Amino acid sequence: MVTDSLDGIALLEELDPSQRQELARLCRWRRYAAGEQIIDRQSETRDVFFVVRGQARVVIYSASGREVSLDDITEGGFFGELAALDGAPRSASVMAVSECLVATMSPELFLKIIREQGSVAMQLLWRLAAMVRASTERIVDLSTLGANNRVQAEILRRALEARTDPEGRPVIQPIPVHGEVASRVSTTRETVARVLSDLARRGIVRRERDALLVLDLGRLEVMVSDMAG
Amino acid sequence: MVTDSLDGIALLEELDPSQRQELARLCRWRRYAAGEQIIDRQSETRDVFFVVRGQARVVIYSASGREVSLDDITEGGFFGELAALDGAPRSASVMAVSECLVATMSPELFLKIIREQGSVAMQLLWRLAAMVRASTERIVDLSTLGANNRVQAEILRRALEARTDPEGRPVIQPIPVHGEVASRVSTTRETVARVLSDLARRGIVRRERDALLVLDLGRLEVMVSDMAG
Structure with missing residues (x-):
């Protein structure tokens, strides 16, 4: 036993x-x-x-x-x-x-x-x-946010709990699995993929080999608090 | 004091x-x-x-x-x-x-x-x-139901907690205030009004002077459980 x-x-x-x-x-x-x-x-x-x-x-x-x-x-x-x-x-x-x-x-x-x-x-x-x-x-x-916004808020939540690299940038590790985030904020895998690509295109996050690096935590925070009202 | x-x-x-x-x-x-x-x-x-x-x-x-x-x-x-x-x-x-x-x-x-x-x-x-x-x-x-369905589920919840009339039909008293139900299930007043009219048209509920009478609890239960899956 x-x-x-x-x-x-x-x-x-x-x-x-x-x-x-x-x-x-x-x-x-x-x-x-x-x-x-x-x-x-x-x-x-x-x-x-x-x-x-x-x-x-x-x-x-x-x-x-x-x-x-x-x-x-x-x-x-x-x-x-x-x-x-x-x-x-x-x-x-x-x-x-x-x-x-x-x-x-x-x-x-x-x-x-x-x-x-x-x-x-x-x-x-x-x-x-x-x-x-x-x-x-x-x-x-x-009740108050759209699905896109909920995904951004979830990435922010994970960034605030993550360790930071020597430059103080949050390192979310392992890379969030789309299906997992989707199930966590009640949306589809496709929405999560779209929001993450969008954040990457804007230079707010960068996908590394085994982690998601948050390049601009400040802008992510502003995006999330703006949409909350 | x-x-x-x-x-x-x-x-x-x-x-x-x-x-x-x-x-x-x-x-x-x-x-x-x-x-x-x-x-x-x-x-x-x-x-x-x-x-x-x-x-x-x-x-x-x-x-x-x-x-x-x-x-x-x-x-x-x-x-x-x-x-x-x-x-x-x-x-x-x-x-x-x-x-x-x-x-x-x-x-x-x-x-x-x-x-x-x-x-x-x-x-x-x-x-x-x-x-x-x-x-x-x-x-x-x-996460899983549309707004219409959430309103129906809330009416069912209140019906199951309500007293019944001599014929065993639930009497929801006072009549649910649209804004209150809306805030409870995270939708708009208009959606609540629409769903209640629809339930009345189908003969599932009837608006009395100071109460909402549920005429067909069985059908309401079937509607709610159908949409849950």
């Missing part, structure tokens, strides 16, 4: 190392290959999943087959908490983006920790508050 | 009556007239607001003037918890829909209660989980 430590899980960081060891023993451990589904939206499970290694993506596939991507969970994160909390069906599916090592905890144990460990409850409240804020932002973008 | 009891506030329902009395004394109390602003999105406050009487609406006005309505807080509810939790700026504005009696609590006291009272922390977790689920649903609607 695969087992590992939960020491890198932010939600549990204020527990004693011995408490985390005990919890690690009570979890089921499993590896998922890149592309493999971890939660099926149709499933009846209520478990919580800790991403010990790798990256996972929360997505909804509409009945018409459209993919709406909601969130990426990176190493040290978790998902599946909504169904564990309220007992209602899964709100979305989750799939492994890269190979993942995941610890699965029963909803009963998860709720027990929240009730007994104030620090965990507090971290979970912050996480849910951040999710509400991110969702609100996206609802406002979807 | 106006004061009243917090006994009707669901978040605090598992506290002792004496604890609620003590908290009521520590709140600031105020009445707001219908249409008056309670939270300005630009403000620096971090207080939490309990709606003891009346109804409030959480909205964002985009810089271009478009109103995106996010949630309605009814009697016994609360708002303002995000900024109190994470200390970040307000995510939205809140205005009184009807005359409101509101108790305002400092963020310090709110956080103290959450830390010390497990039942309150748990209720707050459920509330935030419900907000995440509702936001996710709206993001998927905005």
Whole structure:
């Protein structure tokens, strides 16, 4: 059986190392290959999943087959908490983006920790508050911006989180996959391709071998804030 | 000074009556007239607001003037918890829909209660989980449905929450205000008016003096589920 430590899980960081060891023993451990589904939206499970290694993506596939991507969970994160909390069906599916090592905890144990460990409850409240804020932002973008503008805003968001090169220019790495950006801002792959070409033609971004270099962050910021009103 | 009891506030329902009395004394109390602003999105406050009487609406006005309505807080509810939790700026504005009696609590006291009272922390977790689920649903609607379809889905949602007449037909009361529905599903007043006329022409709804009567809930459900995929 695969087992590992939960020491890198932010939600549990204020527990004693011995408490985390005990919890690690009570979890089921499993590896998922890149592309493999971890939660099926149709499933009846209520478990919580800790991403010990790798990256996972929360997505909804509409009945018409459209993919709406909601969130990426990176190493040290978790998902599946909504169904564990309220007992209602899964709100979305989750799939492994890269190979993942995941610890699965029963909803009963998860709720027990929240009730007994104030620090965990507090971290979970912050996480849910951040999710509400991110969702609100996206609802406002979807309600007020056109698709082109949403793609520009998403590139800006990634640029602001990216590392910078020695000249201080953001380096978005790896190069954004068109289909991924499309699913993230609810548009088509073609629109993403068109907006990126347009940004390149204007000298705002440049496609490198394995990264998108943002040459003029200031102009990108002005474009995005202009269209927001 | 106006004061009243917090006994009707669901978040605090598992506290002792004496604890609620003590908290009521520590709140600031105020009445707001219908249409008056309670939270300005630009403000620096971090207080939490309990709606003891009346109804409030959480909205964002985009810089271009478009109103995106996010949630309605009814009697016994609360708002303002995000900024109190994470200390970040307000995510939205809140205005009184009807005359409101509101108790305002400092963020310090709110956080103290959450830390010390497990039942309150748990209720707050459920509330935030419900907000995440509702936001996710709206993001998927905005990403996959056209504006007409979103209006139909909103009428269906209200029909399913409405009381029914003796023949079991949902009575949506008061009649939905076009501008309100528009702001709720991110479209124009004109689109809402058009969709409602269309539903009336097909015999699915009927406008009464002070209510919208849903004559054929089954057909409305089929229309909404057809377009979802």
